[in-house]
Amino acid sequence: MAGAIDGNADVSEQIRRLVAERDGEALAGLLDPMPLSQALRELLLLAPDQRDQAFALVPAALAAELLEEAPNEIAVDLVERMEAERAAEIIDELDSDIQADVIGELDQDDADAILAEMDAEDAADVRRLAAYEDNTAGGLMVAEAFTFRESDTVGAVLRGLASEDDDFERYRGQHPYIVDENGHPIGVVSLRGLLTSKRGAKLTEIMSAPLTVRVATPLDELQDIFSEKPFLGLPVVETDGRLVGVVSRAAVDFAALERAESESLKLQGVVGDEVRSMPLLLRSRRRLAWLSANIVLNIMAASVISAYEETLAAVIAIAVFLPMVSDMSGCSGNQAVAVSMRELSLGLVRPVDAFRVWIKEASVGIINGIVLGILIGIVAWAWKGNPYLGLVIGAALAANTLIAVSIGGVVPLLLKRLGQDPAVASGPLLTIITDMAGFFLVLSLASAMMPLLV
Structure with missing residues (x-):
């Protein structure tokens, strides 16, 4: 049977065979159970043309996970080699902060071609995030914020959470932020507060004042805040006070680790995210x-x-x-x-x-x-x-x-x-x-x- 996975064959050889046969379903079935690091390693062992074909064959969600696992320069190189329509399909599966990181590293023509294939609102978010400086709150935040209006009630929020599971997953456990008519954050509600309050209570009755950071807040200051406070995320505001995103503790920790690794490599004379699959x-x-x-x-x-x-x-x-x-x-x-x-x-x-x-x-x-x-x-x-x-x-x-x-x-x-x-x-x-x-x-x-x- 063409495309069947041979349990006795070498994994790398199976991948090369499935790519040659253009069997995307079997290729995804082989890669999906693997740890992402192993799956990425197997694809990076392929010749560049085979690697391009593999990313074109697997589902966009799996390709996005592999891109997210890859060092930034490898991810950018992979996207640059894709057709704009396919690249947009894969990038659409990424969180907005990673979308901005990848798009921001592309040549202007490539970036414009991919953004033209994306939803207009999503493309605008990516352009906005890509404009912020790296290692600042704006550069590390995601554009998606879990927001509600002052007039919303506890019951309305809980019903929304129960009926919109996909949206809730996208917010990754953010606390709900309450914004006024101008988009300024005026309060934050804990999930415990939602569960222990009457369904008819307004959010303004149980909210507390939010701690916000500006888009230009540097990484060092963000680290200080997260080391002092137990928050999983912080709302990020523009200079006019509008809520524009949320920066997570995980994103700050990862950025600090990347910076330390980069400086260590530079001290040894290695500039950039070099890996041996590069040209x-x-x-x-x-x-x-x-x-x-x-x-x-x-x-x-x-x-x-x-x-x-x-x-x-x-x-x-x-x-x-x-x-x-x-x-x-x-x-x-x-x-x-x-x-x-x-x-x-x-x-x-x-x-x-x-x-x-x-x-x-x-x-x-x-x-x-x-x-x-x-x-x-x-x-x-x-x-x-x-x-x-x-x-x-x-x-x-x-x-x-x-x-x-x-x-x-x-x-x-x-x-x-x-x-x-x-x-x-x-x-x-x-x-x-x-x-x-x-x-x-x-x-x-x-x-x-x-x-x-x-």
């Missing part, structure tokens, strides 16, 4: 942009060593300790970078705090530098039996640790002040300065104490 040349180009810059930085560091060739030739043991000094100092500097990045993301420091941050880091650097310098100095002394070699290496590491933590603590703030991404640029700057400073300190001290080392 080879795109991945290579992104990585080379980082790696080629590091070639220049390493040449600069090597030039310091070349200036002291005679010293290295006379005391070859120094060469063993050069990478140790630069690496240990770099580790100290990376710790300082990590703390500064975290405090920047939490709003605990700003560029104007650079001097205060330097004082704090310098204090740690002095203590840690002395301790590390003594330890490595003892190692160098014991290894070669020359206390002056231990003094040179230990003093160089102590001084370079102070330099590294000073740079690691302050540079992210200065880059932020200049409008640059501190997560991307801090790492290379720290590496080149600690390498050059470490090599210079070791070799210059060794040159000055040459008679005592040979």
Whole structure:
């Protein structure tokens, strides 16, 4: 029977066969029981053309779930390759905040073509949400809000909940918000209050004042509010006070996690949501942009060593300790970078705090530098039996640790002040300065104490 699922065959092979046979029903039957992450993995293992066909064959609801599971850049790439009508059908199954994220990343022509295929009201919501800044309440909210009018009664709301299950599911357990004739939120009602009140009571009799946030409220402030309050969601208002959506605790937590992951990847030189199913040349180009810059930085560091060739030739043991000094100092500097990045993301420091941050880091650097310098100095002394070699290496590491933590603590703030991404640029700057400073300190001290080392 064509399209039948073979329980003994490899899953990937079955998927490829069903795609080739254009059997969407059997393909959905194979993918639907899988965890979304596994189903997405199987589709990403396909060749791009096969992947496009698979997304065209499965039901729109399943395709939407897979898009939601995918990293943003993968989801955008998949949508860009679809026919506008099919893309609109799938995007219509997504929540409005995810719709806006995907549409906002598309080329303008692709976005306009897809929006033209969508319901006019839904398309207007997507355009409005896509215009808000990322990692703000407006950028994270869903446009659907569970609203009622001042004249509505408890019984009317309960009857609506009982008869409109699909709509209720779309609101994901939001509390009902009461709005006036101008769309301004004036109250919020708890679900417990609805169930324990008389059916004829007006909502205004049991509502309490709502806590609202503006569309421009940043992610850090949203995190603070949710950490202090037990709310699952907050109503979002425009500058004129109109209710325009709801931002959920889950959306804020997810955005904070994504930001942390993105900054961690940037510190390692990985820009964007790279996965190995992306085009080879795109991945290579992104990585080379980082790696080629590091070639220049390493040449600069090597030039310091070349200036002291005679010293290295006379005391070859120094060469063993050069990478140790630069690496240990770099580790100290990376710790300082990590703390500064975290405090920047939490709003605990700003560029104007650079001097205060330097004082704090310098204090740690002095203590840690002395301790590390003594330890490595003892190692160098014991290894070669020359206390002056231990003094040179230990003093160089102590001084370079102070330099590294000073740079690691302050540079992210200065880059932020200049409008640059501190997560991307801090790492290379720290590496080149600690390498050059470490090599210079070791070799210059060794040159000055040459008679005592040979």
